[in-house]
Amino acid sequence: MFALAHLLGIDLMPRIRNWKDCLFFRPSRTAAYEHIDALFGESGRNVIDWDLIETHFRDLMRVTVSVREGTISSTLLLKRLRSGSHKNATYTAFREVGRAIRTVQLLRYLSDAPLRGRVTAATNKVEAFNGFSDWVRFGQRGTVAHNDPVEQEKDVKFTSLLANLVIFHNTLDIAEVVRELQAEGWEIDPLDLAEISPYLTEHVNRFGVYSTHELGIAPEDYDTRLDVDFSTLEDERVPAA
Numbered sequence: 001m002f003a004l005a006h007l008l009g010i011d012l013m014p015r016i017r018n019w020k021d022c023l024f025f026r027p028s029r030t031a032a033y034e035h036i037d038a039l040f041g042e043s044g045r046n047v048i049d050w051d052l053i054e055t056h057f058r059d060l061m062r063v064t065v066s067v068r069e070g071t072i073s074s075t076l077l078l079k080r081l082r083s084g085s086h087k088n089a090t091y092t093a094f095r096e097v098g099r100a101i102r103t104v105q106l107l108r109y110l111s112d113a114p115l116r117g118r119v120t121a122a123t124n125k126v127e128a129f130n131g132f133s134d135w136v137r138f139g140q141r142g143t144v145a146h147n148d149p150v151e152q153e154k155d156v157k158f159t160s161l162l163a164n165l166v167i168f169h170n171t172l173d174i175a176e177v178v179r180e181l182q183a184e185g186w187e188i189d190p191l192d193l194a195e196i197s198p199y200l201t202e203h204v205n206r207f208g209v210y211s212t213h214e215l216g217i218a219p220e221d222y223d224t225r226l227d228v229d230f231s232t233l234e235d236e237r238v239p240a241a
Helices: 002-007 048-054 059-070 073-078 089-111 113-136 150-183 190-196 231-233
Strands: none
Touching: 002 059, 002 089, 048 059, 048 089, 059 089, 089 113, 113 150, 190 231
């Protein structure tokens, strides 16, 4: 994953909880580090095979371009690069690139505290959205129970549509409350607004009575404008929760 993301131009930086259990790889057998050498294991071990990468670099780029252009299916890619294919030269070359990229990312993660904060904040947002999507999905507790790819696609798309509708509704309600507070003379801090999540569920009754008599009534125009200067957020880094 690290290798493919890097070749696609993606700076993959997942939250790493048990980083102490991850292997760090040396660029050469003679490489040694004064303060962090223990992270790389025994001296001369865990070394990147650059010759293998150079030999199969064209193959790596062919796979990467095929993924980018959508000319190779995920099923076929997994068959070719499945984790057990240690004799597969393309797989082993991808593995070596991934080891190098992951080692660099691990070192960045350990040495850059603000980066760890941003990664944690971003991961928390993703996990919050996933939990929110599972909550709005009807039945199965977020589990896709069908083996039919068409039904699976319906499940994912309909859940995403429903989640986005509830988020949109929540955002409009939040904006209306903000305008009411401003009308009362309150000063709204954009940093406070940035902490408010639209993944609210307390006011949603999933299994209540659903009325359809208003479906033909056109809603009023949505007022999406807020008189708040959000430009200050560009220079502010909100600490991770």
